[in-house]
Amino acid sequence: MTQPLNEDQEQFRAVVDRFLTDKSPTTQVRRLMETDRGYDAGVWKQLSQELGLAGTHLPEIHGGFGFGPVELGIVAEQMGRHLYCGPWFSSSVMAGSMLMLGADEQGRESCLPGIASGESIATLVLDDLTAPARVGQHIHADLLSEGATLSGHAGIVTDAHVADLLIVVAGTGTGRGLFSVAPDTAGVEITPLQSIDPTRKLCRVNFEAAAAIPLGELSEAAMEAAWDYMSMALAFELIGSAQVLFDSTIDYMKMRVQFGRTIASFQALKHKSADLLLELELAKATVRQSAHELANGGQEPWLCSMAKAMAADACMSVARSAIQLRGGIGFTWENDTHLWFKRAKSSEVFLGSPYEHRERVMQMMERSVA
């Protein structure tokens, strides 16, 4: 059963919310999205060092808070609410979770403390963003007696242009391995790309016999577990965004007058709103449960994928309506709605589209009865 947040969690949520309300208003989002780097180093430092958010779910022995998926979800939801611009998702959620779940002891010890403290910004280089089973086919590792070299490319990598550390999943011929590469190593080429969501900076990453440090073999289970973690966190981001869009749209409808009455009084729009509320509530309930599922390892391992698919669909439904129900003003650059619309559109296909995630749910269900 879904549990409401306990008092500590509620307080934690309020702290993150207050911080981001202060540091990430849309004026700031608009300023940062126009920059190449895309984030404010001072805010990142406060976020990671004063609030400790970079290490929310990372183990205490590696400098993290040691919180679980529920708290990670709380942070991610606020990130989506406030459209935080910065490497938190790339570094803490993606690289951090992958290392925590897939790296060997030495790899965790060498990489996680920097990520947890925010002093080192990492990103996870995946050569496929559609499904965990497909990762590791475009980047290949040659294992040497000491170290390794990587060759190949990843078409879309978040925040690589500001990363101090690349965590890479590469095929090894016999399976997959996890590697770390310093971005300034010879044979590494990072090319910034234009992104539909300017608050999420994207790059292409090429490796040409680039020297890498092996962090251990990556089992299929670890790859799947990391995918679950990342999908769950992204689902929380999506419902955070969806809620802002939904609330602001209802408020707008209550204010806007046409035909001598507020547009909120038109039954067609009331019914549309009820439909959206239902879709959003079902998604929220599933997303919240997916965090508990991850924390407790329950009976429904497919919940993270289910949550990501539902959250992406619900957020896009709300985002489309948020523009439609505002009319012309909704389509302007000046109105803030498109900022969330673009984040939603980008997140919809990032780390697996709803279509891919539903297929993954089906496969997991089939396995569980087999």
Added chain:
Amino acid sequence: MNGQEREAAIIAEVTEWISANWNPDLSLQAWREILVDGGWAAPAWPEACHGRGYTEAEASVVSRVFRQHQVVGAASSGPRGLAAETILAHGSDDQKKRYLRKILTGEHAWCQLFSEPGSGSDLAGSSTKAEFIDGRWIINGQKVWNTSAHHADYGILLARSDWDLPKHQGLTYFLIDMHQPGVEVRPLRQMNGHASFNEVFMTDAVVAAEDMIGGIGNGWAVAATTLSVERRGFSRDRSVQSFAGLSGRVYDEYQEEQRIANEPYTWYPQRAGRVDLILSRARETGAINDPHVRQEIVRLLSMRKGADLAAAGAAAMKKAGTNEVIPAGSIAKLAASEIARKAAHVHTMISGPEAMLAGSDSALEGTIAEILISVPAISIAGGTDEIQKNIISERVLDMPREPRFDTGPFRDIARNTADT
């Protein structure tokens, strides 16, 4: 005590009580009297009314233990729950004493007499007449779509006691004895061939003064309680335990009770879409290998999961006293409709051309066909989808109410011409 300790304590107490009291050789009636006296027939009811004041979650632990030990529980079929919850919320001590126990023991069956030919969604437009003459209420009018009225002992009845007040203020709520000369029940055949609902004609039917509930002119507020209970019920699992193959008088009499009481409801699980059959059907037919079908299946199962979780969340909130009941019921009801429609769609995809067949020629002895022709009921019964959306947008989202054309004295407002 934390949740787990509390649960363990409940399980221990129920188990001990069952081992001391359960006897399958009693009559069903005798067993249920013991059950009610023991306080286990309705643990979520208040202590003063046969219950224990448990939360819904705690009460579900009790039913689980009953199921595990294959012990027959309180009577639960039909609209009796609506009557019970309404009496609990608005009834006098005397009414609680006279009616609640017999609802639990199964001695009395109930029906809901709300809808009329002239007023369905617009329930407050009831034009059934209630007149107080010589110390008792005389009822004249027609009700329709009344499920189970053909074997009900009592009805919960909404009628108009004052035609000069605005519509919502002139209503009064009654508990009516169905076994009297002034009440005539005629079954109606539905599009799925079953006849679970009826027309009910009341001609100078009599209700005793002490069977009015909630006060004169307060009928609308009382009806709101009934409706919110009804709407929350749409998401509930209605499956009943069969106790098949077990011997003992309680079991035999229970089977017979179920056969009669549940006859109008055999198609209700189909009306909700039978999501439980989807995966096995997809496997049997091979449709599970079709990528389109796989997508639709997961969409459906996701909605089902989300709705269950959201309902559980709402129940937890309700317990904490922070949530209004009616909107939660409306969200659950709207979700149930959407899920049922989606399920019918997926069953059709899975069956392909075989969806053209019915009865014993169709899959699962007609169950699949019955789903396809029963699902349209769920978005009408208990308040249509459109009405739920009005309620959600107005009560949850605080959007403006619909414009009104029905203010002023009831006798002056536009009504369907058949009404008098």
